[in-house]
Amino acid sequence: MRALLRHVVWRLGLASPVADLYAECVVCGERSPVVHDQDVEGGPEGWCIAHSGGHPSHRAFRAFVVSAWRTEPDDTVGDPSATG
Secondary structure, eight states: OOOOOOOOOEEEEESOSOOEEEEEETTTOOBOOOBSSTTOTTSHHHHHHHHHHHSTTOOOEEEEEEOOEEEEEOTTOOOTTOOO
8 A cells, every 4th residue: 555645735714704802801800791893882892991980990901802713724735646
């Protein structure tokens, strides 16, 4: 039995065009609801303002944008029987 091996180039790309957005209070660690679009009512931006209003000493936040990635073999690989 013979095996034919070849080098394959892999690509890294987005698994989905949708990203998750949320914020986290640096002081207490509480997090906003997760949304999939910016400037959504009840999204991270408004949550930060409301959180500071309820907790005046909580003024620092981390913003997160999380996207899913996936790897795939590059389909442009040449003919495996070609040499050179």
